Amino acid sequence: MPFVPAFSLIMHRSSRLAAAAAALILSAFAVIIAGIAIGSVYIPPGQFLDIIANKFFGTPLENAADGNISNIVFSIRIPRSLIAFLTGASLSCCGAAVQSVLKNPLASPFTLGVSSGASLGAGLVIASGVAFMGGFTLAFAGLSFGIVTMLFMVAFSSAIDKSMQSSTVILTGMVLSLFISSVVTLLANVRDEKYKQIMKWQTGSFAGRGYEYVFILSGVLIISFIFFMTKTRELDGMSFGDEHAQAVGIESRKTKISVLVISAVLSGTAVSFTGVIGFVDLISPHIARRLFGANHKILIPASAFIGGIFTVICDLAARTVIAPGELPVGVVTSIIGAPFFAAVFFKRHKK
């Protein structure tokens, strides 16, 4: 069977989209609430509602123990679920846009060097022990190194290939990524006592990220999201390839550079807050394409929601599977993501 968006068989296009959008938004709420309720301490829905009502409307709590639970909900669970959702959404937006401008299903901020750059930044901070910005030092170093790496990659590939062909960009990104990753491994081995900490950063975690992270990341996400939404026509054109895009009047090179730069900033911010979270940015756009078609006006928000939902679920798995211990969330996203990606991708190609 050829590739057909799943809903198109049952419903008319516009009502199908409305229904699917509603389904996505509801599931997003559902998983975020599940993420808040489930954990080492289970919070049943009734108690959860009590706590919310108490916080916002001052209604009395039924018993004293709820005070502790309230604390867990507001200072730990809510920011954690939100940061997981925002990280997944950010990475997936970037993934969708980057895949389209490079017309390659394997392209993502991850393959283009942002994550490895951020790892190097974080690794250097951990290894040297400097802390010039308090708790944000690690995030700041990760962000700057992530962005610089991707900018360097963009500059380098545009210097060796003026038309910035996708294969050049992707190859440059991958070579650079591998190179930097080995520098990080080298660093971790040289500073043996920090080995575990450096390696751990590369597998990501949402633990202990407070509201300040939520606010910063949501701000960057909203701005970048609006940018991507103003570029949906260009992204649609670029999905047909550079020559098609140019034939209808799209500045393909300019679009490529601006999308790559914005993606570097957004995914760099996300990754520097949480460590490396793999595969989300690869799979969410693929699932979104299968469900909704390729039109970016719908694909970008749909990818963001799917990525957010997926990441919250992975985080939930990460902190419950071996509770009270915790798995690194980046490992969970990859373990679930890789077979899933293979299934989605090969199903499409099987005729």
Add this chain to the structure above:
Amino acid sequence: MLEITNLTCGYGGIDIVKDMSVSVNNGEILSVIGPNGCGKTTLLRAAAGLLPYKSGSVKINGRELISFKRRSLASEITILSQDGVNGGYSGYTVYETVMLGRYARQGRAFFNKTSADDVNAVEACLGRTGIQDLKDRLINELSGGQLQLVFLARAFAQEPSLILLDEPANHLDLKHQLVLAGLLYDWVKDGKSVIGVFHDINLALNISDRIMVMSGGRNVICGDSRIVSRSAELSDVYGFDLSRYMRQAFAVWT
């Protein structure tokens, strides 16, 4: 309309098109024929602004091509590349694909909605090319011939003054070749122009008023189709007596 003077261009320092001049008038279909590797596609790409040129000039209605922004150029010229049907596109409907042709006339997405003008133009082009029925189909479900019509509809929706076609008949059966010819005839009626690269000399002869024969990156002969088809230059370029071959091949019909 389009005037190419002493154009030299190519890839990686190798000149493919060499010191070539040709022009196309308003309301004219110009066919370009010639053996493989003679520079037909390179010429088209340079004329479409996809390939920077080394020397010479390409002028559209008197204005130098390189002075155009990509967006305003798209309202003058568009190109349908040869790899059109091999791109592995997926997920776009026919309607969405044709709507892309309106890009140069639209504002930024998100802040500017698709206008009624755009919708009408797209509907008209779908009608013109006879593919209204395919409107909501996904383009990856179409045959090569249908896809070629979709891209042609997109080119029409762009409303350029010149359409460049790189072997548009490649994936078309005989019937669709005639449909294509009819569509191009209609298109040039109100003063628009077409340059088409063709492999099939008979198709080129049928479609166009003038033919240019290229060889080794040069314009060997250019003129009235009937005269060019009987010229010694044409046979020289292909290396055998073309008109004799054609008479033999077509004897079966008479």
